[in-house]
Amino acid sequence: MKILVVGSVAYDTVETPAGKRESQLGGSASFFSVSASYFTEVGLIGVIGNDFDPDDRAMYERRGIDTSGLIEANGKTFRWSGEYMEDINTAVTLDTQLNVFGDFEPELSEAHANAPYLFLANIDPNLQLKVLDAMASRPKMVANDTMNLWIDIAKPALTDLINRVDTLLINEEEAKQLTGEDHLPDAAKAIIEMGPTSAVIKRGEYGATLFGGDFSFAAPAYPLERVIDPTGAGDSFAGGFMGYLASVDKVDQESLRTAAIVGSTMASFAVEDFGLDRIKNLTHSDIGKRFEAFVDLTRFNPLS
């Protein structure tokens, strides 16, 4: 197993200008693992309730995702409800029910604990720390994501965690909230001072910027005519980003730059339909063509 991910497995109720969906499969770990599964072997650590639909587990398995760490507990699956009515780039959370995540104790097999790449997707930072501590040795690369809720209610644990990761992926607003800085490069600098060697700051339809201490790189978002559902764009970005790095097994500057474009490629598919509907049914040819469209989108000649 190349990448281990822990994060939420959820039933989401989502409203966007394109419509409303009730209880669709989502969660940070779902989007991440489905996206990364196009590039490498992924193992998923999480918890579901007795209400979890067996067809949803079968979907992960069809994508080759190892679900031996996805355990069923008594109770209901994590539920999130949100809308994007005022601003398509910003999710407004209407309700969060941790349910079975409330007292989840992750258990890692030997294969899980030896994964060389670890992604701590958005979930309680205390749980992210437990998984990091349960690894057999420090993975080659550890990255994490988070959100405003955890900055509000679990900042000490989150700060400990950020100190121990290589890369933090975070939305612009949350980067500013976390660091108290209003200006993006200052927020990135403050994050790097917290411990990571790089930070990816995600800006919705304006793309993402990778800050690496001594370099930065701007990855645009694909100019889609219509965004149907932005839920999971950030996690799908992370899945493409880490999936690519794990597949080439390198985390140098050149690989990080390409990984940011692969991340943008996967995020652009995620938003084309509700939930996982688009991203779970891609072909390698779809991904290759969209990646080439990014090459064209950012191609320019040097000044002569």
Ligand code: AMP
């Ligand atoms: P994003 O990539 O940021 O759009 O992530 C969307 C996913 O995050 C949704 O599928 C939600 O189920 C999940 N989510 C929302 N709130 C939380 C939370 N507090 N902890 C973990 N996952 C969450």
